[in-house]
Amino acid sequence: MTLSRIILGFLALRSMTGYDLMRAFATSAAYFWHADKAQIYRTLGRLVEEGFACTEVVPGTNAPDRIVHHVTGRGRDALRAWLVAPPTQQAPRDPFIARMFFAGELNDDELFALIDARVADATAERDALLAIRTKTVRPTPGGDRSGWLRSMTLDQxxxxxxxxxxxxAAVRAGLGAEQRS
Amino acid sequence: MTLSRIILGFLALRSMTGYDLMRAFATSAAYFWHADKAQIYRTLGRLVEEGFACTEVVPGTNAPDRIVHHVTGRGRDALRAWLVAPPTQQAPRDPFIARMFFAGELNDDELFALIDARVADATAERDALLAIRTKTVRPTPGGDRSGWLRSMTLDQxxxxxxxxxxxxAAVRAGLGAEQRS
DNA sequence: ATCCGCATGTAAGTGGTTACATGATTCG
DNA sequence: CGAATCATGTAACCACTTACATGCGGAT
Structure with a gap:
């Protein structure tokens, strides 16, 4: 459900091919949703079946044909209905916290290795997001509202x-204190 | 994968039935993993097939039989292997942020309604976690390490x-400022 | 009487991942 | 010459959700 509506959302911004959507997910949506290309193509097919999108084949000049997808009126209605629907509770799934929960039997080196790997990942992701933020102009809520909301989600x-x-860092410090005592 | 290892983790703490696991997920694991009962029974079956758990039927006195699952030695090995494996990147999936990203066309009332509903949910969940924290003794990293790690995940x-x-609140304030201007 | 908690599961559908498959162009 | 990018998809599998199905015992 969410994936299909995100795709409709992107198509409402501009018509795209499956490949364009792959890039849109990899860049602008990367911090709140991940989508595989197999999933994207499958879902595009379903949106066309449902009448929420239609296709236009653009013959490629010295390149493969592009199958451009456009939102239909009914597609825009479905998008809006999703946007205003009462949010359902989110099912948390955090594999790293899950490990920490059961990691009591690991020794210090193993725990530090886990934590350091996670710190490296989180730092890299945060820096990538920071780079995007410093590169773009910050819209104001009164002016470009869509842009402002998107910049707020990036902030989040x-x-x-x-x-x-x-x-x-706090977990690391706790383990360090234990080591010194 | 993660679900099966979390189940092994719980079974390593004490042997349980599928029903016990449902309650364990609903209470202690609720803030980092959600699991449906259909999933739990299916995964228990697979763990037995794989030789990571075995079953003991305890006839019910004035109650249905309980099928108690125990971890095997190979099960403990598999759990440990999962705990120390290098963490793979986490695929983010946040349906609320996804909506906000595309919510530029909504009017103020619709946006406020969405935000308020989310605030209510998040507050309720946070308060439930706070209640658990104040009810339990806080272990120290040097003493009960398993307990300390679990309390740290709750903090998280x-x-x-x-x-x-x-x-x-910041998003709400931004919208409020726009309204007044 | 009816609902809630205990205790077990199955069936069908949707969502997500991994691997397979093809073929042209462009850059180093 | 090889690797990366553009562009399309399929097949098989695994994970997750929802609805269906049963039956006892205790509380309101």
Missing amino acids: GIREHDENLEWL | GIREHDENLEWL
């Missing part, structure tokens, strides 16, 4: 990583 | 909700 991604890194 | 859940609520 950065904040979440920062919060995470602080917590990882 | 609370922090994440707090961070989220701050962000939601």
Whole structure:
């Protein structure tokens, strides 16, 4: 459901091919949703079946044909209905916290290795998001509202990583204190 | 994968039935992993097939039989292997942020309704976690390490909700400012 | 009487991942 | 000459959700 509506959302911004959507997910949506290409092509097919999108074959000049997808009126209605629907509870799934929960029997070296790997990942992701933020102009809520909301979601991604890194540091400090005692 | 290892983790703490595991997920694991009962029974079956768990039928006295699952030695090995494996990158999937990203065309009332609903959910979840934290004794990293790690993961859940609520307030404030201007 | 908790599962559908498969162009 | 990028997809599998199905015992 969410994936199909995100795709409709992108198509409402501009018509795209499956490949364009892959890049849109890899760049602009990377911090709140991941989508595989097999999934994207499958879902595009379903959106066309449902009448929420239609296709236009653009013959490739010295390149493969591009199958450009456009949102239909009914597609825009479905997108809007999803946007305003009461949010359902989110099912958390955090594999790293899951490990920490059961990691009591690991020795210090193993725990430090886990934490350091996670710190490296989180730092890299946060820095990538920071790079995007410094590169783009910050819209104001009164002016370009869509742009402002998108920049707020980017902020949220950065904040979440920062919060995470602080917590990882606290866990590391707790283990360090134990070692010295 | 992660689900099966979390189940092994719980079974390593004490032997349980599928029903016991449902409650374990609903209470102690709720803030980092959600699991459906259909999934739990299916995964238990697979763990037995793989030789990571075995079953003991305890006839019910005035109650249905209980099928108690125990971890095997190979099960403990598999759990440990999962704990120390290098963490793979986490695929983010946040349906609320996804909506916000595309919510530029909604009017103020619709946006406020979305945000308020999310604030209510996040507050309720955070308060539930806080209640658990105040009810339990806080272990020290040097003493009960398993307990300390578990309490740290609980902290992480609370922090994440707090961070989220701050962000939601900032979005609300931004929209409010726009309204007044 | 009816609902809630205990305790077990199955069936069907949707969502997500991995591997397979093809072929042209462009850059180093 | 080889690797990367553009561009399309399929097949098989695994993970997750929802609805269906049963039956006892205790509480309101």
